[in-house]
Amino acid sequence: MSHRSFRAAGLALALALLWASPLGAAAPEPARSRTGMVVTPHPEATRAGVAALEAGGNAIDAAVAAAFAMAVTQPQSNGIGGGAFVLVRLADGRAFALDARETAPAASTPDMYLQPGLPERPSLLGGLAVGTPGMVAGMALALEKWGTQSLAQALGPSIALAAEGYEVGSYQQTWVDRLSGRSAIPRFSAVFAKGLRTRFGEMAAIHMPEDATEPGWVLRQPDLAKTLSAIAADGPRAFYEGEIARAIAEATQKHGGILTAEDLAAYRPVVREPVRGTYRGLEVLSFPPPSSGGVAVVQVLNLVEGFDLRGFGAGSSAAIHHLAEAMKLAFADRAAHLGDPDFTPVPVEKLTSEAYADELRARIHPDRVAVVDGPGIAPRDDQGTAHLSVTDAAGNAVAITSTINGPFGSMVMVPGTGILLNNEMDDFTTDPNAPNLYGLVGTTSANLVEPGKRPLSSMAPTIATKDGKVRFVGGSNGGPRIITATLLSMIHVVDHDMDVQEAVSAPRFHHQWRPDVLQLEGAHPADVVEALRARGHEVKVADELVTGVEAIVVGPDGTQYGAPDPRRNGLAAGPAR
Ligand code: GLY
Numbered sequence: 001m002s003h004r005s006f007r008a009a010g011l012a013l014a015l016a017l018l019w020a021s022p023l024g025a026a027a028p029e030p031a032r033s034r035t036g037m038v039v040t041p042h043p044e045a046t047r048a049g050v051a052a053l054e055a056g057g058n059a060i061d062a063a064v065a066a067a068f069a070m071a072v073t074q075p076q077s078n079g080i081g082g083g084a085f086v087l088v089r090l091a092d093g094r095a096f097a098l099d100a101r102e103t104a105p106a107a108s109t110p111d112m113y114l115q116p117g118l119p120e121r122p123s124l125l126g127g128l129a130v131g132t133p134g135m136v137a138g139m140a141l142a143l144e145k146w147g148t149q150s151l152a153q154a155l156g157p158s159i160a161l162a163a164e165g166y167e168v169g170s171y172q173q174t175w176v177d178r179l180s181g182r183s184a185i186p187r188f189s190a191v192f193a194k195g196l197r198t199r200f201g202e203m204a205a206i207h208m209p210e211d212a213t214e215p216g217w218v219l220r221q222p223d224l225a226k227t228l229s230a231i232a233a234d235g236p237r238a239f240y241e242g243e244i245a246r247a248i249a250e251a252t253q254k255h256g257g258i259l260t261a262e263d264l265a266a267y268r269p270v271v272r273e274p275v276r277g278t279y280r281g282l283e284v285l286s287f288p289p290p291s292s293g294g295v296a297v298v299q300v301l302n303l304v305e306g307f308d309l310r311g312f313g314a315g316s317s318a319a320i321h322h323l324a325e326a327m328k329l330a331f332a333d334r335a336a337h338l339g340d341p342d343f344t345p346v347p348v349e350k351l352t353s354e355a356y357a358d359e360l361r362a363r364i365h366p367d368r369v370a371v372v373d374g375p376g377i378a379p380r381d382d383q384g385t386a387h388l389s390v391t392d393a394a395g396n397a398v399a400i401t402s403t404i405n406g407p408f409g410s411m412v413m414v415p416g417t418g419i420l421l422n423n424e425m426d427d428f429t430t431d432p433n434a435p436n437l438y439g440l441v442g443t444t445s446a447n448l449v450e451p452g453k454r455p456l457s458s459m460a461p462t463i464a465t466k467d468g469k470v471r472f473v474g475g476s477n478g479g480p481r482i483i484t485a486t487l488l489s490m491i492h493v494v495d496h497d498m499d500v501q502e503a504v505s506a507p508r509f510h511h512q513w514r515p516d517v518l519q520l521e522g523a524h525p526a527d528v529v530e531a532l533r534a535r536g537h538e539v540k541v542a543d544e545l546v547t548g549v550e551a552i553v554v555g556p557d558g559t560q561y562g563a564p565d566p567r568r569n570g571l572a573a574g575p576a577r
Contacts, residue, residue: 098270102454
């Protein structure tokens with residue numbers, strides 16, 4: 001692993017500049033610090049984390065403070081009505097995967113979305129889409145186990161941000177426009193915004209003032225400030241029991257859902273063992289099932305470790321081809337084997353073993369695509385989810401990916417609380433014959449709905465270490481593209497000697513097996529696109545893939561380099577001293 005100061009000049013520099021941004025512009029220098037680094041998709045969330053470090057907190061304190069602030073400032077993507085995965089790697093070498101994923105309500109059944117008479121897309125819009133939220137319990141448990149500051153301290157900045165407001169950035173404005181019917185994407189406006197207006201008016205009133213037409217307007221969420229203050233005063237009980245829990249249950253039921261106050265009272269986060277792998281001398285830690293993220297990241301890394309990606313060159317058609325073929329194989333296994341390990345056996349050890357990768361690698365042909373059967377169903381362009389990465393001076397690292405699933409989740413706002421509820425139920429295989437929001441399919445019963453079960457995720461908070469020290473911390477939003485965006489960022493650093501800002505800015509590509517389409521960001525040169533077509537790939541070029549990697553690279557001397565994704569409006573910063 002290397003970064004700018006260690007990189008050879010000449011060809012490597014020219015390549016890195018060419019690959020510096022999705023728009024082809026040079027990436028700025030990464031933020032740097034020796035005393036801690038916080039990278040989030042919103043400047044105020046980053047400042048909340050930095051304030052925790054400056055007050056003497058560790059990476060866990062900073063990550064939880066930043067996560068609550070990210071919940072307030074990225075309501076299209078995540079919030080206390082959703083769930084989160086927290087990957088912690090302590091300076092002493094211990095690592096934990098805290099699973100605060102939503103669970104299916106007790107009254108759920110495998111065929112609940114196939115009943116006659118349900119409104120359109122019931123796993124996406126309305127009360128039936130809502131899983132029992134896990135974020136508040138998860139953040140409280142992370143602080144209790146590994147933090148040094150109180151929940152009230154961690155919530156301080158987010159209460160202020162909710163009460164006093166924050167400026168909406170251009171990324172968030174895109175989603176507000178889509179939702180309020182001003183979108184240039186007619187499909188989204190027609191299907192979602194119209195449905196939203198007629199069915200969930202509360203949401204529109206709170207989040208969509210008529211004059212919210214340009215970035216920079218101030219979004220205040222006074223009801224959410226009250227809810228966060230209640231949690232600060234009384235702990236997670238204030239969310240999972242009593243008045244707020246009853247209001248959540250009532251709101252989901254009013255909009256056709258089945259979530260009860262008992263579901264909320266019964267919710268528990270789970271601490272799991274991270275998925276482990278290695279990649280070119282690094283130890284890789286990522287998130288285990290019920291995420292598919294960690295297994296797929298390790299599986300693809302194992303597969304491509306057998307190829308000379310460095311020799312192929314960053315962004316070459318050979319590198320993209322080999323990576324895309326590896327992605328396909330990992331996503332095919334995802335569809336067959338991955339689900340909640342508390343309900344279905346998941347062969348994590350086999351899928352992440354090098355022996356299995358050796359077997360699969362033989363199916364990758366250097367010059368042509370592997371045959372893929374199955375329907376070609378276009379993945380949708382929509383997503384919610386947000387990622388943050390934190391390191392501290394002591395050597396602790398935390399990666400949190402937090403989600404309400406689709407943009408603005410189920411669109412159900414709990415009256416008087418500011419809580420916008422998730423639509424995470426769509427991450428289950430809700431219909432064996434149809435893809436979900438992200439075009440993902442399940443080919444077995446592993447991810448069918450069951451009471452209390454967690455829906456399969458793609459979130460992949462990931463940390464890599466070398467010689468016992470943290471070297472890379474990252475993750476992304478973007479549904480299944482989380483997996484590919486995260487591993488490409490790491491590969492850009494490890495194989496192509498990019499610094500962390502170059503690595504997260506470089507153009508991305510994505511393949512998820514079904515549909516059999518290779519998606520490429522528009523900055524890829526035309527000759528590369530043609531060479532991929534010549535190998536047999538069906539290529540779709542988009543200006544930008546909806547992803548947002550927020551990453552940190554730690555140099556061998558302990559300097560922490562942070563990089564926000566230019567596709568969003570984030571900030572990387574460390575403490576003043
Ligand atoms: N809801 C997106 C994911 O968990 O993958």
